[in-house]
Amino acid sequence: MSLAIALFLIIVLAVGFHFASPWWTTPIASNWVRMDDMLTITLVITGVFFIAINLFIVIALLRYRHRRGHRAVYEPHNRRLEWWLIGLTSVGVAALLAPGLFVYADYIRPPRNVLQMEVFAQQWQWRFRFAGPGGKLGTTDVRYISNDNPFGMNPGDPNGRDNYLIETPEVHLPLNRPIQVLTRSRDVLHDFYVPPFRARMNIVPGMVTTFWFTPTRAGRYDILCAQLCGLGHANMRGVVVVEDEASFARWLTQQSTFAQQQARVQAAAAAAGGGAQALANQGKTLAEAKGCFACHTVDGSPRVGPTWKGLYGKTETMADGSTAKVDEAYLRAFIRNPTARVVKGFAPIMPKFDLSEQELTTLVTYIQSLGGSAATSAAQP
């Protein structure tokens, strides 16, 4: 009896909670209203079965409860009932799966005139790539991936020269234009997910997976990784900014192309022979190109990351209480692996930038040149 009451309460509370729930989806910001329809279909079908099965148990518990003088009847088969159950379950399962197959077929078949965006995932950060004025994404291969070429761009493919490479976790997209997303992973399984777009896709190492969507609402949206991909999975976040076509075009042309990135690598190598000032100048150019100033200032004011003014020569306290002197070795190790040690008061959110050895030297020399009094004597070539 108490079990019947408990089950009945569970049905009433579950249905009641569904309608009073504060946990609704975010306002939709893409064309995929059909994703929400799919969820509704699933919820209604599973909801109906949930209520029916539990109500059946409640009724059975009440009707066939133990009474003196009653005996249970042994009935091993009931063909009619079995056919009914098989039929109902088949219809239910087909109704759950079939509509989704149609939506999925459309989801991976882009309309014409899409803008292609490559999403390149690695533990634990996002990179993005767009075609340049030539309109084609150049070919890539893991064989080409190095600190000089983090995207693995094929240096022999002329289509890749003008491709825009975005190494910060913020990407912009134009409003009301279909976007085809092409995903690659550098290491393990990740999943590109922007909840308001109702769009996501597993990123499988060794292959390119794809889907398309049209952003229909301007704004800033979080990019999440939706596959548990290691220790830093929760920090694998990014931002997509949806804005009008003109603002998007302006943003895109401010990004570095593959050719510019290669030129910077060469300039850094050339600066290596030119003394501290040349190195620091090249380091400043590099910091601007890589977006370092989004998080670090050079005037002493704090931002997401520590200011570079007076950083060199300072003693930093780590989150674990230990201390470390900021010298060349410290900076090189930190930039190469930014989350290995966490500085007290800062979140471990700095992305890993792949830099050539010489690029790293220019950057460290630049930070050194902004250092305190202790640093000036250290700024030797």
Ligand code: CUA
């Ligand atoms: Cu990448 Cu989780």
